[in-house]
Amino acid sequence: MAAPLTADALVSALRAEGVTVVEHPGWRTNNRNQKGSWGPVNGVIIHHTVSSGTSSSVGLCFNGHSALPGPLCHGVIAKDGTVHLVGNGRANHAGGGDPSVLQAVITETYGDRPPAPHQHEGSAGAVDGNSRFYGFECVNLGDGHDPWPDAQLDAVERVSAALCRAHGWGAKSVIGHLEWSDWKSDPRGFAMTGMRRRVQSRLSSSHGGAQPSEPPRPPRYQPFPGASFFKGAPNSPLVTAMGRRLVAEGCGRYRVGPSAHWSETDRQSYAAWQRKLGYRGADADGWPGAASWAALKVPYTA
The missing domain is CATH 1.10.101 (Muramoyl-pentapeptide Carboxypeptidase; domain 1)
Structure with a gap:
């Protein structure tokens, strides 16, 4: 268990992992903290938006809709890999889920995937995922045909690694919504088992640990072409x-x-x-x- 990152710490962690971050106006105070606890946090849940277009998807996730007030996540991962932060605190993204999955995430003792969930929002034994997980929505229709560009999957990997690195978690703290609740299908179009391997590989690399063998080169910028x-x-x-x-x-x-x-x-x-x-x-x-x-x-x- 861990205390949630502050807004500044979250932005710093994402950018340190190479994520292109856009701070949506008002995101730092956009939350549902008046409806329940936020934290301690145990992991990250990845979703798809069932929508298209960056601007409309960001607006939806920031504001929510008539049946579910926003924010609907903490960040929206666009198809170009840009991450738009829309919430800071409790967000309506996970809902109720299976306590055995939560325990498996906390202990990180499962194999390729967590135990199959048998609980969901409204179930008698469900636990509150909105208080325990960061949520990131990926812009995708979720129909199994809408593509997942490399830049978007790279951003999912980097976002997940950034939060794991900040909290000292392993990749098994990153799950899909379908692994949390027995009536969800997201994210549809890529396997969370493969994504966890990517995240663990990034965490095991020298990026966050060993010092580079030579000083980093200063960034190079494009000269003005006229x-x-x-x-x-x-x-x-x-x-x-x-x-x-x-x-x-x-x-x-x-x-x-x-x-x-x-x-x-x-x-x-x-x-x-x-x-x-x-x-x-x-x-x-x-x-x-x-x-x-x-x-x-x-x-x-x-």
Whole structure:
């Protein structure tokens, strides 16, 4: 058992694991703590949203719906691997579940998978998962056909490892909702057994333990390609990298996610970044300039 991470500690743990984090406005005070306890925490539950589109999925998970108030999780993992934090505290994501599964997670003594659950929300013997687990919703329809991009699965791995590392847990503290409750199917489309292997491999690597053999190199950023580059409507990986940074800074205006082809949505997103930097009027027209580009720190990807 462990005390839940503070908001700042959670952000730091995720970013230290290489996660691209977007802090949704209001997430730090968005919780259901008035309805029950939050903590001690014992693990992480992975879900799918049964929705499409990053913006709408984040809004749904932040606000909830008429039958279930938000937050519906702590973070939303988009298809591009960006993690949008939407809740800090108790969240309506796990519901009731099987006490034998909780015990197996606490002790981390099970084999490939926890014991089959026989309890769920409303069962007489169910235990409250909302107080015991962090929850992360992955943007996916959950129909078995909607793809799981590599970037999204990598983010699931990194998020899980970050929380395990922060609390001193092993990968067996990470389960799917279908392993917690006997009437759930999420996440559908990848196996939690394989994901736990990925998480354990990451935890066992030198990332969080041994010192590197040589000092880390400073990050490399893309030089400003010039205003004419963007006004020519380029189709370039540089545009994708820029878009991901804009999303990470909370300035993305994308419905699905940034692509390689410069579009009006890129211009609107960049204008939001310029306004965030304090530019106004014609100086915030969405066309990149040298100063705002340098401040954005677009990573070198070549």
